[in-house]
Amino acid sequence: MGTKLDMGQILEDLESTSTLDELSAVAVRLRDRLQVEHLIYHWVDGANNQYGYTTYPDAWAERYQEKSYHRIDPVILGCFQRFHPVDWKTLDWSGKVAKGFLQDALSHGVGNQGYSIPIRGPNGQFALFTVNHSCDDETWKRFIDTHGRELILIAHYFNRKALEFESNRRPDATRSLSPREVDAMTLLALGYSRAQVAHSLTISEHTLRVYIESARSKLGAQNTTHAIATALSRGLIVV
Amino acid sequence: MGTKLDMGQILEDLESTSTLDELSAVAVRLRDRLQVEHLIYHWVDGANNQYGYTTYPDAWAERYQEKSYHRIDPVILGCFQRFHPVDWKTLDWSGKVAKGFLQDALSHGVGNQGYSIPIRGPNGQFALFTVNHSCDDETWKRFIDTHGRELILIAHYFNRKALEFESNRRPDATRSLSPREVDAMTLLALGYSRAQVAHSLTISEHTLRVYIESARSKLGAQNTTHAIATALSRGLIVV
DNA sequence: GCGTGCCCCGCTTTTTTTGGGGAGTAGAAA
DNA sequence: TTTCTACTCCCCAAAAAAAGCGGGGCACGC
The missing domain is CATH 1.10.10.10 (Winged helix-like DNA-binding domain superfamily/Winged helix DNA-binding domain)
Structure with a gap:
């Protein structure tokens, strides 16, 4: 988890993708290179739509969807009001619903440590780029200290690609206003x-x-x- | 313009600021270190307010404000719809108003080359981090190739600080909704x-x-x- | 036990917004 | 030159929302 990353290579890797599948493949490689358990990139919008790429178990993804967890997930709520990356530990996990959610997440194979980078695109798009892992606080801190900045860049390029594909998929009829x-x-x-x-x-x-x-x-x-x-x-x- | 930057130092420099004035001072140092003519960071919001830091001549800043140029400035309009950094050359400068604006800008001491990074924060905040210079296309391309990624990170941290100060200035009284x-x-x-x-x-x-x-x-x-x-x-x- | 916040329901009156028409100008694009 | 878009103004009737009043019950923390 402390290996040196070849950022030039990683970003080129990202840049070279031209389909969502390729992007997913890059995400897997990225996860392995970072040596974390999970890597998640997803968009959030109000109509419960989540879209993106995750290495979480399917069961968790489904449960998340089914329970509309995005409405109470402290990670979403917290990141939505912040600009800078967020270590999950610094979020507000007090409160009954949050605690219940956390328990549920852990029991579905989500790691106890997380680092989420909020990303905003044009047209009010909001996405999260998250790395997730199971380890103690000290190890996690070292990981973040080492790779924090790099993750910001990776998230940036990742989102850029995803936006590109998405706007191809749904050419938004965005007639601009006068x-x-x-x-x-x-x-x-x-x-x-x-x-x-x-x-x-x-x-x-x-x-x-x-x-x-x-x-x-x-x-x-x-x-x-x-x-x-x-x-x-x-x-x-x-x- | 092609010197190697010590990113660690620059970002620490940014992180250590605690007032807007200090941030401005860092901006000046940053401009000198990047060896560009101008460095601009500013927010745009709906009420015509522009806020931030610029090394443009005052005359230009005032004229910009007075003429409400933010409504026709291709840099603003272009960046507002994009996610990734924008070289000014790639923007749409056709059209009468855009050309007139460009002439006016150049005659007020704005350099012919520019690179703007759109930044979006929580609460719909939109900011631009721009470097501006006078040189030929080839030189400018080399500069961007060398420093493009670093500029993204710098812009990120710069905005982070600016947001911090701004939210201190205007503490939001956010009672949450049931x-x-x-x-x-x-x-x-x-x-x-x-x-x-x-x-x-x-x-x-x-x-x-x-x-x-x-x-x-x-x-x-x-x-x-x-x-x-x-x-x-x-x-x-x-x- | 008391306050506070959340959840639910009712009535009336005034004000604002919305939905459909139609018409003419100027300036820019094709 | 024609065509198109943006901008400006007008009328009317119906629907929706705002704003005012009132009521009760439940759960939680101090």
């Missing part, structure tokens, strides 16, 4: 009422409605709130 | 109407209103849309 539409959406997201937004943009409320409506239809949203949420998670507006 | 409130907010964000949400959660619409209202007041939001936007950007719900 500047005025962005203005309107942004101000709405900031809590202004339509009257206030119209006033801010010095346009009539009727005109404003046209923007909202066209943004809504571009985003395929059901209503204004949905449009705001969609625009936010696609990264089309920033609040 | 499970039921999270349910309500999530479904609303997915575009369901109140009636549909109430039906999904098998509670009355009146009860649902209580959750929405209590979530709204916890989040200090003006209205439901604002509450959804706030919850999303604070990472309390995921869509």
Whole structure:
């Protein structure tokens, strides 16, 4: 677990992949080279979809899905609010549900040590790159001290590839919003009422409605709130 | 421009800062060590706020602000949709406004070569870490080939520090939402109407209103849309 | 035992938003 | 040149949401 990595080789390895399967193969090699038990890369979105690659036992992956564990998993919750990588030990495991979850995870073959790197892509994509292992705290600390920085880079390149494949698979019909539409959406997201937004943009409320409506239809949203949420998670507006 | 960097030292240097001023000082040293003309780190948020550190001439920074150039700047627009670092040459500089912008930039002392790394933090934060220089394409390519990966890491750590300072400056008062409130907010964000949400959660619409209202007041939001936007950007719900 | 937070339900009134129309300008792209 | 997109304005009726009031029960920690 303390071996020196040839980063140039690893990153080239990653770069050279052109299918998801190849990426998975690289992930396996990477896991072996890092000498950890598990290596996980997955995306999270609100509709319970998890997508990615894991070396966890299938039983655990299924259980995780079935129980909607992503909603209580401290790793997900914690990483979602942080920027830097997170050692699982530093997360908040107090609380009944978290403890139950942890027990369940351990009993399904998940290692006791973990290090997760949150990754955010365009369009509000959120992913986690995780290495997982069973060992004592001291050993794990040495591993992280040695490979922490390298893992950040690996996670970066890994995600880059995954995004590439994903956007091929689902070419997002991301018609972008016009500047005025962005203005309107942004101000709405900031809590202004339509009257206030119209006033801010010095346009009539009727005109404003046209923007909202066209943004809504571009985003395929059901209503204004949905449009705001969609625009936010696609990264089309920033609040 | 091709010197070997002592990454350990640079990152430690970054880590050791505890004020924004110190971070700025590190940025200057970093610029000198990289032997580039300019080094810029800044955030962009919806309210036109730009915040960060730049070595551009003040005149340019002011002009940029005054003209709201962030709305047409191909670097911002391009990076906002990408995950990986972007060489300015690969961006779309066709179009009248873009060309005018480029001319204006060059005449204010901005170098012709640039490399920008998009960085996304929690709460929808978006930042750019940019190095800028004047030289020919060949020289620039060598520089990027040599330092590209290192720049990613530097950008990561730089942003990490900046986020740290910013969140100190603005401590978020994040009272968390109850499970039921999270349910309500999530479904609303997915575009369901109140009636549909109430039906999904098998509670009355009146009860649902209580959750929405209590979530709204916890989040200090003006209205439901604002509450959804706030919850999303604070990472309390995921869509 | 008391407060606090969570969970559930009811009514009414006012305000806001939404859904459908239609029309004209300017500027950029093809 | 034509075509397209973005931007601006207007009307109306219906639906939805907000905002105000009220009620009760359960579990947890101090």
